[in-house]
Amino acid sequence: MECENNQLTVETAIFAGGCFWCMVSPFDQKEGIIEVVSGYSGGSIENPTYSQVKTGQSGHMEVVKITFNPEIITYDQLLDIYWQQINPFDEGGQFSDRGSAYQSVIFYHNQQQKKKAEQSKIDLEESGRFDRPIVTKILQSKPFYPAEEYHQNFYQKNAFRYALYQRSSGREAFLKKYWPRDRSKLKDALTPMQYYVTQENGTEQPFDNEYWQNDKEGIYVDIVSGEPLFSSKDQYDSGCGWPSFKKPVMSASVVENIDLSHRMTRTEIRSREADSHLGHVFEESNKSKRYCINSAALRFIPKECLEEEGYSDFLILFRMK
The missing domain is CATH 3.30.1060.10 (Peptide methionine sulphoxide reductase MsrA)
Structure with a gap:
C-alpha cells in the first residue's frame, strides 16, 4: 500500500x-x-x-x-x-x-x-x-x-x-x-582494539585498559550485541590488570571453549549471542573461579542508566545486600 x-x-x-x-x-x-x-x-x-x-x-x-x-x-x-x-x-x-x-x-x-x-x-x-x-x-x-x-x-x-x-x-x-552473520561491517562499528579482541581472539594490554580499575556500580554487556555478561557486584581486583569477575551475571550468557593456543591449555570465554571472544576463566587455589575479561569486549552501563537502556531487570542486583 x-x-x-x-x-x-x-x-x-x-x-x-x-x-x-x-x-x-x-x-x-x-x-x-x-x-x-x-x-x-x-x-x-x-x-x-x-x-x-x-x-x-x-x-x-x-x-x-x-x-x-x-x-x-x-x-x-x-x-x-x-x-x-x-x-x-x-x-x-x-x-x-x-x-x-x-x-x-x-x-x-x-x-x-x-x-x-x-x-x-x-x-x-x-x-x-x-x-x-x-x-x-x-x-x-x-x-x-x-x-x-x-x-x-x-x-x-x-x-x-x-x-x-x-x-x-x-x-x-x-x-x-x-544464516551465519556477516561480520565485515563490524570493522566500521568497532574500534581496532575492540575488533581485534572480539573477532580475532586478541588480548589487550594489562593495566592499560578501560575497566580494570572501574569502581562504579552497573553491568557489563557485550560490545557487539548488548548481551548482559557481568555485574560490578562480582568484580574484584585480582591483580592481573584486566577486569576480573567471580561469575557471569547469568551462566547461560557465556560459553566455555578449550583454548590450546600459545602452547598452553586454557578455558576461553565467549559470549553466547554474538560469539565474541571475551577472555579466559581460571580455577583459583580455593576452588573459586576468576573470569579475566578484556575491557575492549565490554560496554559498561552505570546503575542509574539501566532502566533507560532497557536493562531494568538488573536493578534488583543493586538492591540486594
Whole structure:
C-alpha cells in the first residue's frame, strides 16, 4: 500500500513470523523504516485480544506491520530481512511457539508485492540453503489490529527478557545455523582494539585498559550485541590488570571453549549471542573461579542508566545486600 504524506511516499508491509516480539528489532533499526507495530491479522473478528489470538480462537496470526520509505529501503530488501528471521519449512508454527497463530506468512497489499514475494520464495528455494520444501504462505492482506501496548517494542522495553526468550525458543540457534552473520561491517562499528579482541581472539594490554580499575556500580554487556555478561557486584581486583569477575551475571550468557593456543591449555570465554571472544576463566587455589575479561569486549552501563537502556531487570542486583 502506498500513500503521499507531506510529499513523502510511504508503503506498508505485513509479515507473520512467529512471536512478534522477535520480528520487530530486525526491521526497526534499518534506515528508511518509519514504524514497526506488533499486531494481529488474518482472522475473522474485529479487535482480537492476545489471548484470543494465542489460543487460535480468532483465526489471527501474530504479525508486524512495517511502514517504510521505498526510496530508502525497498520491499525486496524487507523480504530479504524477513526470510532471515524465520523457519520457512515449519508448518506447525515457529520455533517453540506452536499453532496457527504462529505460522509464517507474507501478506501482500497489491499485485506488485505479491509478485515480489513469490519470486523471493522461488529464489530461496533454488538457493539450496534449506533441504526441505518452503511452506511459508503468501496471502492477500486482511485488516490489521495493533497488539496491546505491552507487546510494542518489547525488545527495547524488556531487553533482558527478550534475549532470554529469543534464545530459549530455539530461534537464535536456528538463525545462527542457516544464516551465519556477516561480520565485515563490524570493522566500521568497532574500534581496532575492540575488533581485534572480539573477532580475532586478541588480548589487550594489562593495566592499560578501560575497566580494570572501574569502581562504579552497573553491568557489563557485550560490545557487539548488548548481551548482559557481568555485574560490578562480582568484580574484584585480582591483580592481573584486566577486569576480573567471580561469575557471569547469568551462566547461560557465556560459553566455555578449550583454548590450546600459545602452547598452553586454557578455558576461553565467549559470549553466547554474538560469539565474541571475551577472555579466559581460571580455577583459583580455593576452588573459586576468576573470569579475566578484556575491557575492549565490554560496554559498561552505570546503575542509574539501566532502566533507560532497557536493562531494568538488573536493578534488583543493586538492591540486594
